[in-house]
Amino acid sequence: MAITFSNNDIKFSLKEKTRLKKWITQVVEKQKKRVGDIGYLFCSDEYILKVNQEYLNHDTYTDIITFDYVEGVIISGDILISIDRVGENARTFGCSFEQELHRVIIHGVLHLLGGKDKTPAEADAMRQKENEALKILEKFQ
Secondary structure, eight states, rough: OOEEEESSSSSSOOOOOOHHHHHHHHHHHHHEEEEEEEEEEOOOOHHHHHHHHHHHOOOSOOOOOEEEBTTTTEEEEEEEEEHHHHHHHHHTTTHHHHHHHHHHHHHHHHHTTTOSSHHHHHHHHHHHHHHHHHHHHHHHH
């Protein structure tokens, strides 16, 4: 069982991988679940658009796509993150690239843990869970 990070069509170097893996594991275990295989793939807007069109029939750019392979208490999945969108969102929301990246990284895990964000109420609950998880990350600094 492992958390992995890789790139597809971009040059990107994720900082503090070990710290992030410990954080993700703690967020999962706090929900009485176990980390299975969680694979992060960092990519461009164009790549994530292609995946969105091909697999989800959505013709839109997005910051994240989560493919859920959860089985019982074992949390597994593939999480694609557009580095282009993360940068754009950081500028839009007035935060650092790293802050936005961490938010998106944990957003995918929260989806694997059953979190939804289709309605305004679900999106608010998801944002609250993201903020709680980001506080846990601060402890690892």
